[in-house]
Amino acid sequence: MKPMLIVILSLVLILTLTAGASSAQTSEPVQMPQQQAHNVELVGQIGGRVYAVAVQGQYAYVGFGPRLVTVDISDPAHPAFVGWSGILPALIEGVAGAGNYAYVADGSAGLRIIDVSDPVTPFEVGHCDMPGGARDVAVVGSYAYVAGLYDGLRIIDVFDPAAPFEAGFCDTPGYAQAVAVAGSYAYVVDGYYGGLRIIDVSDPAAPFEAGHCDAPSDASDVAVAGSYAYVTDSYDGLRIIDVSDPSAPFEAGFYNAPGWLTGVALIGSYAYVAEVNSGLHVVDISDPTAPFEAGACDPAGSAWGVAAAGSYAYIAGGDAGLRIVDVSSPAAPFEAGFYELSGHTLGVAVAGSYAYVTSGKVGLRIIDVSDPAAPFEVGFYHTPDYARSVAVAGSYAYVGDYAGGLTIIDISDPAAPFEAGHCDTPGDAWAVAVAGSYAYVADGWEGLRIIDVSNPAAPFEAGFCDTPELAFDVAVAGNYAYVADTYDGLRIIDISDPAAPFEAGFYDTPDYARGVAVAGSYAYVADESGGLCIVDVSNPAVPFEAGFYNTPDSALGVAVAGAYAYVADDFSGLRIIGVSNPSVPFEAGFYDTLDRAYRLAVVGSYVYLADIEGGLLILRVVLPRVYLPLFISR
Secondary structure, three states: OHHHHHHHHHHHHHHHHHHHHHHHHHHOOOOOOOOOEEOEEEEEEEOOOEEEEEEEOOEEEEEEOOEEEEEEOOOOOOOEEEEEOOOOOOOOOEEEEEOOEEEEEOEOOOEEEEEOOOOOOOEEEEEEOOOOOEOEEEEEOOEEEEEOEOOOEEEEEOOOOOOOEEEEEEOOOOEEEEEEEEOOEEEEEEEOOOEEEEEEOOOOOOOEEEEEEOOOOOOOEEEEEOOEEEEEOOOOOEEEEEOOOOOOOEEEEEEOOOOOEEEEEEEOOEEEEEEOOOEEEEEEOOOOOOOEEEEEEOOOOOOOEEEEEOOEEEEEOEOOOEEEEEOOOOOOOEEEEEEOOOOOEOEEEEEOOEEEEEOEOOOEEEEEOOOOOOOEEEEEEOOOOOEOEEEEEOOEEEEEOEOOOEEEEEOOOOOOOEEEEEEOOOOOEOEEEEEOOEEEEEOEOOOEEEEEOOOOOOOEEEEEEOOOOOEOEEEEEOOEEEEEOEOOOEEEEEOOOOOOOEEEEEEOOOOOEOEEEEEOOEEEEEOEOOOEEEEEOOOOOOOEEEEEEOOOOOEOEEEEEOOEEEEEOEOOOEEEEEOOOOOOOEEEEEEOOOOOEOEEEEEOOEEEEEOEOOOEEEEEEOOOOOOOOOOOOO
16 A cells, blocks of 8 residues: 555656646746746748848849848749748848858847858858848958948958958947948948948048938948948938038939839939838939939739849839849839748748748738658749738648638649639638638638528528627537627627527636637637636636636637647747646646747647747647656565
């Protein structure tokens, strides 16, 4: 009997310690150590937003989220993927090419130097940390000039790319976000009303400000040719600055371009100006004192930056990837080609060897994840509006396409998906779940819409149940649909008769219900600043809170597998919460993602996480096992 008693006492001790630790974490939130991950590792990544592009010869170097992608542009109508770098520590914000190297302004991770001598396998050879991060970069000779955000201009000696080091710096009063170099001067645009700062870099070890010219708004980019600097001034157009005397620059001309200007490139007598919402504006600068618009082109996506070479302008298209515009006729520019990957990543579902990713304006992307360390895109379908969410059942993907309603995509051939059917909804389709012959759409202000999809080619609304607020997410289990209704918490809808659904019960969560998952007798609600809220729904008419865990940031999405809830926690990334005892949940692991964790799917030991601008992240969970002590009776 004595060995059995010892084992029982050991079990009691383990359970007591576990419960005690869990109670402490839930009643008094503990500050986590400043580390990137715990019990989770990054395995693979694909896609992300495009903010930067540089062109050299037949290649464009494009920052897709945290990777540098080489794209063959020798045929601009059919740009082709060539290779990509490893996953860099942060999202790429600026790129410059010089010789066999691409120089990457990698945000908080500083300057990264990528060897592109073999464009198929670019790899990092060196890096240099920046005190305030890196926003843009220009390279001349043996120096890289980095716009260092809050720390002004940093000059990096890159003579040995494997061992770059800071040679000098010059602080600026504002927010150094772009740089161009000509002769002995670096031209830095300094956001937050810092205007154009002209830095003498004739001695890289001792740069100093030679002159400046104020801008009325927020300067965003700069290009230099001859005696003029061309500055995009965000909300106040293109300003042409005479820099013939660097100590006394002055505005020589101005073009009042509409909207939010983000980038400028020059070829001959034309400036190519990127505006976020209206694309590319071609400005005739043959007379710098009287610039005027010669033509414009609005390609898909958003224009966040621009490079130009020969007869083409290359636009960093945000969630729409790389867009190539033919500018051989400045009066009639047109989109000649594009290269996309999963961009503004918002939703993910996994079935078999594929992840199905919704990417806003560029629709549904189908990613082969059979090797999680080397995911690759096999097909895509451009939905009519803005793809936000996806559910997969059988040979079909059901896409919540925001204002476009429910779009049903035939994915029987992942390389050639096509629209099988469509059902417009009265509101905005934020999320979708599928069970049996029905798709359940969280339709914003129009509540829950139930769509009969027994014939995917002719879906129709079978019933609906209005909810008090904005239906943001939905999960289905048995005869009930569980709706995350933002301001009004969790609504439980009886769907036993799809033609006449009705609210069976509700639980008003502490904050905004943004995501929901159901397992067993519990609904797990991602409750924005309220964290993970665990609701007992064993009696749908009288749900009640069984437990909660206050995550560090804003809980936006949730999935449940086994004894764990996986929370997409906005800027704090993935949080893994142990829920084997719902009344005392505890954090078992986390991963601080590259951007904003939004939605996720869990399959086995892998988490597929939509990280918005960071693309699709594939994470492996390595939670430790608990072993009981072994006692041997004598």
